[in-house]
Amino acid sequence: MTVSDLTAAVTTPVRRARTRHFVMTAPHHFAVEYAINPWMDPSVPVDVNHALRQWEALRDTYTQLGHTVEAVDPVAGLPDMVYAANGGLIVNDRAVVANFTFAQRAAEADAYAAWMAAAGHRPERTHHHNEGQGDLLVAGSTVLAGYGFRTDRRAHDEVAAITGLPVISLELIDPRFYHLDTALTVLSDGAEDGEVTLAYYPPAFSETALTQLRALFPTAIEVATADAFVLGLNAVSDGRHVILPVNATGFAEQLREAGFEPIGVDLSELLKGGGSIKCCTLEVHP
Template identity: 35%
Template sequence: MAAPTLIAALEHNVKRILMCRPTHFQLAYSINPWMDMQKGVNRKKAMEQWENLKSTLESSGAKVHIMEAQGAESLPDMVFAANAAVIKGTKAYLANFAHPERKGERYFFEEWFTNNGYQCVGDLDIHFEGAGDALWGGDQNKTLFVGVGTRTEFRALSDITTKLDDGTNWKVIACRLIDPRFYHIDTAFCPLNEQVAIYYPYAFDHVTQHNMRNETDLIPVSSKEARNFACNAVVVGQNVIMHEGNDEIANKLAKLGFNVRFVNMSEFIKSGGSAKCCTLAI
C-alpha cells in the first residue's frame, strides 16, 4: 500500500470530533433544570476546562476539529456542539432547536458542515437536537437511539430515516425520556462499543428500557452518579472520558477493560452539559 493511501486509511479509523470554542459561553438564560441563574459561570475556568477536555481527547487518540464562535456573541450555548447535528457518512442532519434561545446556532453549524464537505439535511418544522438526542450503538453501530421528549419530537424519527438513507441496513429506535433533568438522551445513555452501553434506567419509560436492552447490553448507573453526569461521557477506543467523581461506574468499566479518564466539567454542568455535550463525532 502506498504511503498516502496508508495514511488515509489510518486517518479514516481515527475518531474525529468537532468542538466549538466557548468564547461566548455564559449562563444567560434558563432552559433546563440545571440552569440556575444565581450561580453564574467562571468563564476563565470554563475555558481551562474545555482546553483540558480537548487535550484529553487528543491524548486518547481522537482528532479534534475546532469551530470558532465568530459572530455568535448572542449564542452562549454553541459550545455544546453535540446538539448541532447527527452525522452519517458525509450527511449532517441538522438540529432544529426547541428553544428560541438556541435556534440561531443552526446557521453557524450549517456553514461549518457545508464548508467541510458535508451535505446538510433536516427539517425546520420538526424539533430535533442533534447528537444530544441521537446516538449510534448496538450491533455494528447500526442502531440510532433517538431520545424523544421535550427537545426532540417523535416525528423526527421518520424524517431522519429518510434523509440519512444511504442504502445500507440500519434503523432508528425511539427512546422516551421521562425525567426533566435528563432532557437529552446523551445525559442518560452512552454506548461504549457495539455490545454494551451505560445508562440511567429511570430517565426512560419501561417500554424504552425493554427496547434498548434488545439492541445492546446495558450497565446501570446510580442516581447519584447519573446526576453527576456520568453518562455524558465521550468514548475514544477503550478510553471513556467523563466528569470527575464517578468512581462507582468507573470501577465497573475498569473491570471490563475500559480506561476511565476523569476531567472537571463543573462550569458546563451549571448549564446542564458535560464532556459529551461539548463534542460531536463527525
C-alpha cells in the first residue's frame, strides 16, 4: 500500500446506511402529452412497458437494500403521477400536500392526500404553490427549499409552520433544473455520521443561493455539467448507497472518492417526462 493509499484510507469517511421508507407510484399511465418543463417533448414516443420495467428495477433496488417501499395506486389521466416525490413532504410526523403550479398535475395532490390520510398521516395544504419533495428536501433538522420555477417562495413560510422545521430558501435560475431535486441531492442527513453532506450543480443556483450553500455545506460535492445534464443529481441516498442515473459516471466516481457506494439505475424512459430516480421516490422521513 502506497502513502497516498494510506492517506485516502484515513481521510475518506466511513458511510453508514439507514433503513428508509419510500413511496412510489407505478407508471401505468405514463405519457408525455404536454410540455411543462424543458425535458418534455410530446412528439417523442414513450414506451410505457419499458418505463414500467425501469421503474420496477428501481423499486427492486430499494427492496434489495432492505428499504420499505409502499405503493400508491396510479390514477388514469394523471401521466406524471409516477413522479411521486412531487406529491408532498412528510417529516416530523407532519404531512404537507403538494399544491401544483400547472393545472395538468393539480389532481395529483388529491390522490396523494388520500394516500397520506389512509396511511395515518394528517395532510395539510399550503395556500401557495409547493411541489413537495421536488423542491423541499430534508437535510438533517432543516428543510432546503427551492423556488424560482415551481414552488412559490411564500410557501416556504407555510412549510416551516406546518413541519416546525427551519427552511432555507434557495433560488433556482436555470429552467432545465426546475425543481431543487434536479440540482441538489442530500447524501447524508447527519443521522448516520453527524454531518449533513450534499452534492449540487452550482450553475443551477443564483449567486445568493450559492453563497448560502457554500457557507452552510463547505464539504459538499460540486457536480459537473455532463452529470447534471443527465439529471445525475436526481438521486436517492440511504447514507451509504447512492442510487443515481446510470449515465452520471463522473458523479459516481466523486461519490466513491467520498466513501459512498453509487448504484446506477437506468430510468431513461421516465427522463422523457423530466424526472429520474428522486422524482419517482417520495421519502417518508421520521
